[in-house]
Amino acid sequence: MKDRLIYLPLGGAGEIGMNAYVYGYGVEGKERLIVIDLGVTFPDMDGAPGVDLIMADTAWLEANADRIEAIFITHAHEDHIGALAHLWPRLRKPVYARKFTGRLGQLKLEEAGIPPETINIVEPRPTTIEAGPFKVQFVPISHSIPESSAMVIDTPAGRIVHSGDFKLDGTPIVGEAFDPQMWHDIANEGDGIKVLACDSTNIFSPQAGRSEATLQAPLTEFIAEQKGMIVATTFASNVARLKTLAEAGKAAGRTVCLLGRAMKKMVSVAEETGVLLGMPGTVPAEEAVNVPRGNLMLIVTGSQGERRAASAQLSRGKYLGLEMKEGDTFLFSSKTIPGNERGVIRIMNAFSEMGVDVVDDRNGLYHVSGHANRPDLEAVHDLLKPKILIPMHGEHRHLREHAKIAMGKGIQSEVATNGTMLDITHDRPKVVEYIEVGRTYLDGNCLIGALDGVVRDRIRMALNGHVVVSIIIDEEDVPLGDAWVDMSGLAVKGRSRKPLAELVEDELAEFLERAPAKLVANDAKLEEGVRRVVRQLSMEEIGKKPEVSVIISRLAAE
């Protein structure tokens, strides 16, 4: 049997979030594997109420754990690194990352009680990590977080470039600029690039992207114009933006204070690892409270309206002694990620009620994206000249559009969503297998499967309410007293204006009286009968069929 090269996304392909990609090389079914990124996505009430984080399904990786050589983390965004501490105990393989990313990862591992040395901190290209049949280099590429990397992966079947998240930024303020010469070299070494697995996030943005540096002048001007306190929010990990904002505050004679744990951690790790230089000094909240508001600028977490972040706290009132007031300004130096609109609008209105002026990104004047737009992606195709393009990091519509564009240029391409294994040994990608993949939920401190039924039950209770019926059956299989009914999340009275719980109890009393002994003796049949009575009566009374749990307590003969 011949060796083959495979690509298998477990997360991030068919969605934006929880990135996790696998490459394999070797004999079919015995390929040696590497994993790139282990990220999270954030749950919402519609899909996963009560869940803390969503991660890739690792069942396939666990079943093939002995084949995994290593895990590589491209950059420190949560959708690329956020699952590492949660899933690592299931895989227990060496992890590689660059300095800034690795340090942030080590902090996460430490919190989870995993030795931080699990992450090997490595230098970028030309440093090469050997992982089984793979020779892997971290290649600096510009993005909205310092030290983002593409992975150049040399295999016996050719060179893969796994882009990670990137934009073409020649002046990124913090971190490494996009370097066309280096990428030209990478494309022209040896046989060139066989496969480009490429970020598709902004494939529908028709204009070329703009550099982080273009924000300096407008932000500085805007901040200089404000009279009251200024509060600006952006993504905590956008260290370049934090620096630009802080410098603009300083230039306007303001004392700058960072609020929010994530943001302070980012700045401190960026300074510690040497990726952030010349950040203006900031003061803690305890000092900020004493600064006259016209001289103060807060830079806060919560650009997506997250309920516990600093922006939301301020929108609800005092936070660490600081408070927004009429005449203050709140600036979103960020864009709302689709799906987060409600939370962001909630904050905007809360500030409006306080008399605070809220300013958004003004169509890009105060924010630029971290991802390459369509013309930038096309420039990368042209620069790297891959034989195969695999679109990744996108919903299905992004992947499909990216593949269409590539094929329009004569590049082989295939849309492969999570669980789709591609054979990329030859010049055409070929779907060879579909792995069943779900999702893993972090729920409290448990990892549960998306299909375990736990979250399905929560959604059902939220939509339909929950009726619990408790029935006691004596030693002789005769109901002892009446059924007790407890209702949660249901209207108290319906059509007949009598309490529904009482009506149900009455109806169940009749049902139990009439029920044949054989039915009463059988848990499953009794449950089914009770459930039917409750649902039917509820439907008549309140127009809803609730979830019903039946607790049957059988008294043991003494």
Place this chain on the structure above:
Amino acid sequence: MKDRLIYLPLGGAGEIGMNAYVYGYGVEGKERLIVIDLGVTFPDMDGAPGVDLIMADTAWLEANADRIEAIFITHAHEDHIGALAHLWPRLRKPVYARKFTGRLGQLKLEEAGIPPETINIVEPRPTTIEAGPFKVQFVPISHSIPESSAMVIDTPAGRIVHSGDFKLDGTPIVGEAFDPQMWHDIANEGDGIKVLACDSTNIFSPQAGRSEATLQAPLTEFIAEQKGMIVATTFASNVARLKTLAEAGKAAGRTVCLLGRAMKKMVSVAEETGVLLGMPGTVPAEEAVNVPRGNLMLIVTGSQGERRAASAQLSRGKYLGLEMKEGDTFLFSSKTIPGNERGVIRIMNAFSEMGVDVVDDRNGLYHVSGHANRPDLEAVHDLLKPKILIPMHGEHRHLREHAKIAMGKGIQSEVATNGTMLDITHDRPKVVEYIEVGRTYLDGNCLIGALDGVVRDRIRMALNGHVVVSIIIDEEDVPLGDAWVDMSGLAVKGRSRKPLAELVEDELAEFLERAPAKLVANDAKLEEGVRRVVRQLSMEEIGKKPEVSVIISRLAAE
């Protein structure tokens, strides 16, 4: 005591949706009242899981029902008319509306078993309805539904213009054009306009609005270019757009089929009431299935991604025998209302998986808004020259911005959100009272209050899961057997890898054994103790504190 003129929004002020506004005139506390609009807003999982519709709180209106003269409906959008059939039984007052709006309202009343004659169909200005101290005219104004009306309300304290929803459209395709001359007359009759209560939806849109007619050429061109089946969606009530789309389809030689109950109802009532003329003929789904797909165009409901609408049905597979395939095109001739992004994106990706090309509004090329933008609103201020502007139909941020703009021009203004009663007798609006207002939920067939706790319990169960403990206490206040535990929406096993339900049962057995007789005899204390045990153990095991219901069954001494 002198008479006064009051304004009281119960819905629509501080939110976009569930419009319900009250005007009153008379002695303080005895003002005679009119109600303008009774609309709904749509619930989501975050705020109101399981709820069918959200409407204004009518407690204040019910308490003052004897003072209400009449209810006026400005137009037939659900956020203005949707609550009428649900809330009318609580108010039982005459309703007035124009022909198209009234007919749609009558259909709703009929469905609810209310005599349709409850709605009085009236002609527009100069026809005047006398309602106590109010003389009310319906004045045609352009919007995205036929026959939208502003209300001109003459009172002893001066003239009020209640704008309803509107845009300045001179060529609206269907329905009446905006008529500057008529509005000039309205502004200059008698003492002119005292109060303008004005739509604020698009106050943040800086460009002048565009006419519905500007879409004809681009839509016709786009539809002519497509090869496969075309499916277009827009708001069902946008009859003008339906006509434009159908005409474009016809021009391209396509057979047109309308899919979705709401859309068919709108077209049929618009034709019946004479507001829609010259709509191209359409065929039912049963005929459409036999038309070659290249010659077929569907116009469907579900532009906001609603799960049960035709667009969502088609995104899941066959619907009424019709099915989308590779090479087909799906057009959103609509904009996504903030908060609906997830549902819309879900559909887009489902179509992408089928190989269908999805086209959105292309930044307004294929859709225009039904609301006046900022320059249009300013033009209306200038044309009507009100002494007082009350911003309505907007979230707080919209109302505040609109008030700021008015005040910048020397017009008196005040932000009054739901429940804020303004005295507008004199030249300055004055807040005179805050009425406590909540929301009314339609849940199944019940109307429940938002603060009744029903929905709160659902949300808590969805976030935390639900544990039910059943305990039987015998005639002598001694627990009979062990506690039974039922869990819904919780991880089965936690830290110690044993089933949580069993661990809880064991812990409760110990608790009950140790519990003093006095505690066991007291329902409230026993419940509290049980709840504490369950929550604490769950926290240790799975890292979550569930909702806990305790059913205590006390066996009666015989």
